[in-house]
Amino acid sequence: MKIDKQSSYLLLNYLQMNIITFYEMFKTDKDCLDYLREHRYKGFKCPKCGNGKFWMIYSRKCMECAGCGHQEYLTAGTIFHKSRTKLIKWFYAINLITTAKKGVSALWLKDQIKVTYKTAWRILHKIREAMDNDDDDSDMFGGITEVDETYIGGKEKFKHADKRTKNTQGRNTKTKTAVFGMLNRGGDVETEVVKNVSKSTLHALIHGKIKKGSKVMSDEWRSYNGLDKHYDHGKVNHSRGNYVNGEDHTNGIENFWSLLKRGIIGIYHHVSKKWLHNYLAEFEFRYNYRKSKASLFDILLTKV
Numbered sequence: 001m002k003i004d005k006q007s008s009y010l011l012l013n014y015l016q017m018n019i020i021t022f023y024e025m026f027k028t029d030k031d032c033l034d035y036l037r038e039h040r041y042k043g044f045k046c047p048k049c050g051n052g053k054f055w056m057i058y059s060r061k062c063m064e065c066a067g068c069g070h071q072e073y074l075t076a077g078t079i080f081h082k083s084r085t086k087l088i089k090w091f092y093a094i095n096l097i098t099t100a101k102k103g104v105s106a107l108w109l110k111d112q113i114k115v116t117y118k119t120a121w122r123i124l125h126k127i128r129e130a131m132d133n134d135d136d137d138s139d140m141f142g143g144i145t146e147v148d149e150t151y152i153g154g155k156e157k158f159k160h161a162d163k164r165t166k167n168t169q170g171r172n173t174k175t176k177t178a179v180f181g182m183l184n185r186g187g188d189v190e191t192e193v194v195k196n197v198s199k200s201t202l203h204a205l206i207h208g209k210i211k212k213g214s215k216v217m218s219d220e221w222r223s224y225n226g227l228d229k230h231y232d233h234g235k236v237n238h239s240r241g242n243y244v245n246g247e248d249h250t251n252g253i254e255n256f257w258s259l260l261k262r263g264i265i266g267i268y269h270h271v272s273k274k275w276l277h278n279y280l281a282e283f284e285f286r287y288n289y290r291k292s293k294a295s296l297f298d299i300l301l302t303k304v
């Protein structure tokens with residue numbers, strides 16, 4: 001069944017886009033520019049004269065006002081700006097990364113869109129940066145929020161051992177990178193690469209994101225001590241085999257860590273500390289839009 005362009009746009013509001021749908025919608029860069037115009041410049045009015053009529057100049061990737069001749073460039077201010085890679089290859093990369101549950105590697109992408117490894121790597125990181133730009137830091141968490149920290153990288157044995165106490169439940173960032181996460185139960189997750197997991201570091205992040213007086217769930221790590229001054233603080237003692245006590249648990253954030261680590265180990269194998277925040281943004285984006293009726297492709301194309 002052949003899908004007309006307008007029907008395809010509507011279809012994206014309900015379904016993740018498969019390869020067949022992609023190639024029905026996007027055959028050339030012209031189709032990609034039409035899509036950008038439809039989603040980023042709907043109801044466009046010329047900023048110079050206010051005229052709503054324009055025509056497309058595809059060779060320049062712009063709309064030209066029919067009144068004053070002002071040109072509005074469709075890719076300006078986007079991740080595609082000044083890129084020499086064809087727009088259809090960018091779109092296909094976005095389709096792949098938003099439909100793959102664990103992401104795609106640059107090594108695999110370069111073969112799919114016929115570019116160099118360096119170009120594929122750059123495209124993926126630009127897409128992840130667009131995913132990161134979706135965050136609204138002013139949106140505070142309420143209700144019940146689970147907090148936890150995890151560690152990425154490193155291969156040393158007893159990687160969680162605390163040398164001072166010899167406690168294997170301790171935290172060691174000598175060769176691993178610490179990541180702190182907050183998951184609003186039933187809602188979004190937010191993560192942050194941190195230098196350490198000290199009380200001052202974690203409390204500052206919690207106070208900056210979680211509304212005072214709401215409920216916070218954590219494990220027994222000592223850096224969470226004192227949260228009860230501002231929050232209804234529930235704890236689970238993992239070292240004693242206590243994982244769930246009524247609504248007191250951190251299973252949600254721990255499940256997110258599992259998704260993250262399976263993706264890193266299975267797809268990327270290793271990520272550097274320098275770029276870890278981009279990979280976190282990618283997994284956050286998928287998780288936070290998991291219940292959306294619109295496709296992740298469609299959502300991301302409005303953010304680039």
